[in-house]
Amino acid sequence: xxxxxxxxxxxxxxxxxxxxxxxxxxxTLGVLFGxxxxxxxxxxxxGASEEAQEQIRQLGSRNIILRSVKPREDFATGQQTVRVVxxxxxxxxxxxxxxxFPGVSRVxxxxxxxxxxxxxxxxxxxxxxxxxxxxxxxxxxVVAEGRFLADADLxxxxxxxxxxxxxxxxxxxxxxxxGQTVKVGADYYTVVGTLLAxxxxxxxxxxxxxxxxxxxxxLETGQKWYGSIQVKLRAGSREMEEVELHEVVVEADSPxxxxxxxxxxxxxxxxxxPQGDYEVVVPLELLLRAEATKRIFNIVLGSIASISLLVGxxxxxxxxxxxxxxxxxxxxxxxxxxxxxxxxxxxFLVETVVLSVGGGLxxxxxxxxxxxxxxxxxxxxxxxxxTAPLLAFVISAGVGVVFGLYPAARAARxxxxxxxxxx
Amino acid sequence: MTDGPAPVAELxxxxxxxxxxxxxxxxxxxxxFAFGRxxxxxxxxxxxxxxxxxxxxxxxxxxxxxxxxxxxxxxxxTLDDDRLSEIRSTKLGFVFQSYxxxxxxxxxxxxxxxxxxxxxxxxxxxxxxxxxxxxxxLGNRLExxxxxxxxxxxxxxxxxxxxxNHPTLILADEATGNLDSQTAQEIxxxxxELHAEGRTILIVTHEPDVGERAQHVLRLKDGRIESVxxxxxxxxxxxxxx
Numbered sequence: 195x196x197x198x199x200x201x202x203x204x205x206x207x208x209x210x211x212x213x214x215x216x217x218x219x220x221x222t223l224g225v226l227f228g229x230x231x232x233x234x235x236x237x238x239x240x241g242a243s244e245e246a247q248e249q250i251r252q253l254g255s256r257n258i259i260l261r262s263v264k265p266r267e268d269f270a271t272g273q274q275t276v277r278v279v280x281x282x283x284x285x286x287x288x289x290x291x292x293x294x295f296p297g298v299s300r301v302x303x304x305x306x307x308x309x310x311x312x313x314x315x316x317x318x319x320x321x322x323x324x325x326x327x328x329x330x331x332x333x334x335x336v337v338a339e340g341r342f343l344a345d346a347d348l349x350x351x352x353x354x355x356x357x358x359x360x361x362x363x364x365x366x367x368x369x370x371x372x373g374q375t376v377k378v379g380a381d382y383y384t385v386v387g388t389l390l391a392x393x394x395x396x397x398x399x400x401x402x403x404x405x406x407x408x409x410x411x412x413l414e415t416g417q418k419w420y421g422s423i424q425v426k427l428r429a430g431s432r433e434m435e436e437v438e439l440h441e442v443v444v445e446a447d448s449p450x451x452x453x454x455x456x457x458x459x460x461x462x463x464x465x466x467x468p469q470g471d472y473e474v475v476v477p478l479e480l481l482l483r484a485e486a487t488k489r490i491f492n493i494v495l496g497s498i499a500s501i502s503l504l505v506g507x508x509x510x511x512x513x514x515x516x517x518x519x520x521x522x523x524x525x526x527x528x529x530x531x532x533x534x535x536x537x538x539x540x541x542f543l544v545e546t547v548v549l550s551v552g553g554g555l556x557x558x559x560x561x562x563x564x565x566x567x568x569x570x571x572x573x574x575x576x577x578x579x580x581t582a583p584l585l586a587f588v589i590s591a592g593v594g595v596v597f598g599l600y601p602a603a604r605a606a607r608x609x610x611x612x613x614x615x616x617x
Numbered sequence: 618m619t620d621g622p623a624p625v626a627e628l629x630x631x632x633x634x635x636x637x638x639x640x641x642x643x644x645x646x647x648x649x650f651a652f653g654r655x656x657x658x659x660x661x662x663x664x665x666x667x668x669x670x671x672x673x674x675x676x677x678x679x680x681x682x683x684x685x686x687x688x689x690x691x692x693x694x695t696l697d698d699d700r701l702s703e704i705r706s707t708k709l710g711f712v713f714q715s716y717x718x719x720x721x722x723x724x725x726x727x728x729x730x731x732x733x734x735x736x737x738x739x740x741x742x743x744x745x746x747x748x749x750x751x752x753x754x755l756g757n758r759l760e761x762x763x764x765x766x767x768x769x770x771x772x773x774x775x776x777x778x779x780x781x782n783h784p785t786l787i788l789a790d791e792a793t794g795n796l797d798s799q800t801a802q803e804i805x806x807x808x809x810e811l812h813a814e815g816r817t818i819l820i821v822t823h824e825p826d827v828g829e830r831a832q833h834v835l836r837l838k839d840g841r842i843e844s845v846x847x848x849x850x851x852x853x854x855x856x857x858x859x
Contacts, residue, residue: 528730
């Protein structure tokens with residue numbers, strides 16, 4: 195470009211802005227908060243979606259989880275007087291899925307035993323799950339010490355158990371639990387292994403309201419000692435439940451077959467369980483829903499951020515209009531000394547862009563700090579992608595150009611003679 | 618123009634009208650005149666005589682409503698805004714009554730402003746500006762801002778600024794109007810010096826003693842020429858030559 199170089203125009207703009215430091219700073223606040231909220235919101239949104247995806251990955255993206263759900267009272271098959279409530283998935287359901295459904299690779303039954311777990315005078319109520327050795331593989335749990343359940347345990351209905359990290363560290367705070375004995379209900383079990391904690395315990399697959407602490411025992415052992423009718427002690431009442439299987443984890447042979455298998459399971463369960471005593475959880479469907487949620491989240495956050503940028507931009511435009519009026523004389527002088535209209539446009543446009551980009555840079559700095567604070571205080575994961583600060587920066591520069599054009603054009607349109615006469 | 622030097626600025630039948638409500642005011646009324654190279658003119662007249670309008674037209678800040686105006690042989694009455702700006706930055710130097718320095722720039726930067734807007738700024742601009750600042754006696758105040766200077770000093774900066782682009786015509790608008798008489802004399806002495814160097818100067822004034830210092834006087838009334846007095850003083854150059 196002919197005439198003054200951009201660098202000199204920028205230097206001129208900066209020196210003009212520094213003439214009114216406080217005013218310039220206050221003017222940038224709108225854009226500052228706009229850009230920082232863009233970055234912070236993107237980081238929080240990204241973190242939340244990442245967390246959801248990880249949670250689903252832990253459930254297993256090829257898995258379909260069938261759970262027994264206690265039906266409403268009027269659907270219960272047991273008589274009110276007897277107080278034995280019978281519901282849930284059965285061995286038949288399991289066999290149907292395992293033996294006849296196409297696209298199914300593995301199926302694992304889970305029985306839950308409602309008993310207290312003790313070691314000496316320490317007691318807790320983890321989920322006691324009786325299951326098969328493949329459970330670990332299908333649900334992606336990792337052994338920390340010792341081993342998981344083995345096929346040999348099933349053959350001899352061994353009284354062995356595997357503790358989750360939470361249980362192990364509570365019952366055995368100072369020693370290794372391997373080879374030690376814990377009491378489940380009235381029976382004694384030898385600890386053969388412990389599992390690593392999940393990356394984030396609260397994202398575990400446990401149904402709402404249940405502890406994430408888990409103790410695994412062999413399926414056969416659970417069947418043998420606890421039967422299928424269990425007594426649940428509630429505050430002020432006893433309740434007996436008959437449930438064959440509490441959970442069945444179905445693994446499809448490929449992610450593409452997940453919807454097919456899920457549909458088959460739902461159809462089968464609808465026919466055989468008219469009382470609706472089950473639920474079907476498909477992590478892959480959750481994944482899709484999470485993606486949709488993320489999209490909506492981004493739209494909402496994006497519009498909030500754009501509104502604050504809009505307001506910030508209007509604030510800048512307002513101040514620049516006042517500046518132009520205030521500096522009418524200067525404009526007149528510059529025009530008289532040879533400045534063309536485009537020089538004046540450039541001067542004020544550059545000044546506006548310097549303002550908004552300055553606000554944008556401060557906003558980027560603040561926007562990088564906010565996610566760190568959120569992460570430290572609110573225990574939420576945040577992820578700042580490199581594009582977010584870049585995007586925020588580009589947007590702030592764009593705001594400067596858009597909202598600087600009108601004041602700059604107004605400055606350039608002034609008649610030099612009148613501008614010089616201006617007091 | 619019979620025996621005068623070649624004209625720098627030539628007005629031909631220049632009329633400038635303004636609309637004031639329903640009336641049309643003729644600030645300049647078919648004015649024809651030529652200012653020769655190296656001449657030092659005072660333009661005088663009461664307020665409303667059209668001298669400010671004449672200055673604006675000569676300074677390419679305003680365009681005549683009709684007639685033509687040539688500066689350095691170039692007809693500028695039909696040029697667009699950009700070309701007029703170019704003429705201002707390359708051929709003209711302005712000195713205003715209220716100095717009109719830019720407050721946020723220091724002395725040196727203020728002197729450099731006209732070069733700032735030239736399409737091809739001279740390479741020696743900074744040296745030129747420094748030399749001019751020294752010449753007007755402000756060589757030790759290059760970093761000062763206008764508000765830190767006295768009125769006389771500010772007007773010296775303005776004169777240095779008017780010289781930095783080697784203008785063919787220097788226009789001064791009541792250049793001493795805001796100054797006390799002693800400082801005014803200093804500024805006028807500076808203008809005399811510039812004239813002695815052969816520069817073309819035109820000063821608009823209503824102060825008789827300022828008018829008397831100039832080489833020639835042009836008096837306006839109602840947008841027309843009232844009188845022209847040539848060589849009211851022996852030209853300093855001529856004195857030196859004699």
